[in-house]
Amino acid sequence: MPDFLQRRRLARILDRSADRLSDVQKPEKGWIATMRLALGMSAEQVAKRKGVSRNAVYQAERSELDGAVSLKQMEKTARAMGGRFVYAFVPDAPIEQLKYQQALHRAHTMAGQHPEFASWPAGEQQDWIDDTAAQQLHDMPSDFWDTE
Structure with missing residues (x-):
């Protein structure tokens, strides 16, 4: 799997192509x-x-x-x-946006696996979702793109 900088370069290639071919x-x-x-x-x-x-x-x-x-x-x-x-x-959105959407999806899925999550105050829930999505983007675990 490519490293972080190589993924960024590849993302720029795709994003530029999408701009030209939209x-x-x-x-x-x-x-x-x-x-x-x-x-x-x-x-x-x-x-x-x-x-x-x-x-x-x-x-x-x-x-x-x-x-x-x-x-x-x-x-x-x-x-x-x-x-x-x-x-x-041609990606449907910028690569970073596609990755962020997946990270958010994963964070929401993970939140659903915590029985006490629903009882937290809305602000804490949002913070947890934001932090978990950011962590997912940072770590890019090997199952990041797996479907449930």
């Missing part, structure tokens, strides 16, 4: 067909550049829409049309 939406016809049509290329022209049959290009377009196209096929098809295929994970 508005990207898959076109209705898929990336292959959209690029091909925007260029004014026929499926046969793409096929010749890619070294496959015209039907293989149409099949790739259908497979992409079905979510069954391979990354390698997307890369080769993009290159055949003078582009490049970009593959990325």
